[in-house]
Amino acid sequence: MSRALWLGGALSALVLVAAGLSFLWTPFDHAAMNIPDKLQTPNGTHWLGTDHFGRDLFSMIMVGARTSIAVALVAVGIGIGLGVPLGLWAAARQGGWADEIIMRGNDLIFAFPSLVIAILITAIFGAGAVNAIIAIGIFNIPVFARVTRGGALPLWAREFILAARVSGKGAARISVEHILPNIANLLIVQATIQFSLGILAEAALSYVGLGAQPPTPSWGRMLADAQTLVSIAPHMALVPGIAIILTVLGLNLLGDGLRDALDPKLRVART
Numbered sequence: 501m502s503r504a505l506w507l508g509g510a511l512s513a514l515v516l517v518a519a520g521l522s523f524l525w526t527p528f529d530h531a532a533m534n535i536p537d538k539l540q541t542p543n544g545t546h547w548l549g550t551d552h553f554g555r556d557l558f559s560m561i562m563v564g565a566r567t568s569i570a571v572a573l574v575a576v577g578i579g580i581g582l583g584v585p586l587g588l589w590a591a592a593r594q595g596g597w598a599d600e601i602i603m604r605g606n607d608l609i610f611a612f613p614s615l616v617i618a619i620l621i622t623a624i625f626g627a628g629a630v631n632a633i634i635a636i637g638i639f640n641i642p643v644f645a646r647v648t649r650g651g652a653l654p655l656w657a658r659e660f661i662l663a664a665r666v667s668g669k670g671a672a673r674i675s676v677e678h679i680l681p682n683i684a685n686l687l688i689v690q691a692t693i694q695f696s697l698g699i700l701a702e703a704a705l706s707y708v709g710l711g712a713q714p715p716t717p718s719w720g721r722m723l724a725d726a727q728t729l730v731s732i733a734p735h736m737a738l739v740p741g742i743a744i745i746l747t748v749l750g751l752n753l754l755g756d757g758l759r760d761a762l763d764p765k766l767r768v769a770r771t
Contacts, residue, residue, distance in 0.1 A: 503757075508757050511749060514746075516569070518562045519562070530560045534553075552725065557722075561722075564717040565743070568699045572695050574633045574637065575633050578640060582644075583640060583644025587602075591652035594653060594656065618701055622635050623710065627710045628713055652683055655682055656679075661679075685758075685759075689759045699748060700744070707721065720740075722740040
């Protein structure tokens with residue numbers, strides 16, 4: 501196991517454990533305000549300090565982790581669920597009208613920055629976690645479609661695919677039974693990358709008030725609340741900022757480690 505895979509897996513597991521544990525236990529009620537205890541620095545009672553309402557930051561980070569993970573997970577699921585079939589269809593119809601329409605549609609979405617699209621969608625349909633999921637998920641669709649098509653195209657010229665076609669299998673069956681298993685490693689690595697980008701996008705949307713709404717904690721909104729208090733309570737910005745950095749770093753390292761572990765050429769080189 502590579503160091504990247506080990507470290508990335510450990511960081512990602514830590515975030516997942518914190519999110520899962522928050523359903524059962526947090527040191528304090530994440531929504532409970534206690535004004536006398538506001539702006540406390542990390543101490544024995546409040547391990548990561550408190551915010552300007554006296555809420556425990558450690559509890560808010562734990563609950564905010566499940567918000568970020570839920571948004572990113574569903575958004576990636578939307579990208580995989582719609583993008584992968586479109587990519588397989590485009591590859592199977594290489595050079596045809598379906599391939600052209602799918603790829604030009606991808607180019608149209610890629611012409612605009614993902615965050616701008618997300619802000620536009622949430623601004624039109626309203627702020628909230630559901631609309632943030634839809635907005636992030638829409639941008640994930642062409643990403644997975646392009647990766648799927650790029651990985652599938654070379655396989656259509658391989659001998660085992662020609663043999664499957666000669667045996668009478670149709671394009672859809674070949675795509676599911678032969679193409680998809682051979683590009684699964686590409687999709688797994690891309691999913692980890694999009695997962696980290698989804699967490700960043702959710703934090704950015706929450707930062708500008710278009711993501712998860714109060715009283716649901718969000719790392720992005722925690723940063724927004726801290727921006728006017730950085731000089732007197734820097735821990736309010738450092739805590740969610742470090743949480744975002746470590747989560748994204750862990751997922752990126754996990755993706756790099758999985759890429760190396762799943763690439764047969766690299767496995768042969770190591771042996």
